[in-house]
Amino acid sequence: KNxxxxxxxVKNFYLMTxxxxxxxxxxxxxxxxxxxxxxxxxxxxxxxxDSCNGSxxxxxxxxSGKPALAEDTExxxxxxxxxxxxxTDTFTAYYRLLITHLGLPQWQYAxxxxxxSPQAKQWFSMYKPxxxxxxLLTEETDSFVNKLDPSKVFKSKNKIVI
Numbered sequence: 001k002n003x004x005x006x007x008x009x010v011k012n013f014y015l016m017t018x019x020x021x022x023x024x025x026x027x028x029x030x031x032x033x034x035x036x037x038x039x040x041x042x043x044x045x046x047x048x049x050d051s052c053n054g055s056x057x058x059x060x061x062x063x064s065g066k067p068a069l070a071e072d073t074e075x076x077x078x079x080x081x082x083x084x085x086x087x088t089d090t091f092t093a094y095y096r097l098l099i100t101h102l103g104l105p106q107w108q109y110a111x112x113x114x115x116x117s118p119q120a121k122q123w124f125s126m127y128k129p130x131x132x133x134x135x136l137l138t139e140e141t142d143s144f145v146n147k148l149d150p151s152k153v154f155k156s157k158n159k160i161v162i
Contacts (some may be wrong), residue, residue, distance in 0.1 A: 049075070049094070105119070105120055
């Protein structure tokens, strides 16, 4: 239909499954807030892999002018400001990134110069605190030294023996 040869990993993905649908449902502050979710299925356009619920688009981009060779593909992220950001060379690598980032809302922005939004930072700190912590990169190493003096905290009181 589009004169394109689908990359082998994308073809294998669709041969094994009828798509991928991840849903998050979390209750915070007495409100049900369902963040954006990755969505791959048969309705997806061949070039658009994920609409990111309006925060951008993950696209399968053919490097050459003629979209015919499956080997000439890359995965790019188009943000809301219409700037392109390279994600990976293959769909398999993109799928691994998706799983690694738990499909959290706006995880693709971690690969942009803007970084992730404050709201996305909340999701990352709640569900991926060890693997993604931007504060660790900017703090000095002194801030992690334990400055607790046990002799002051655990003072023993002299008991009077009767």
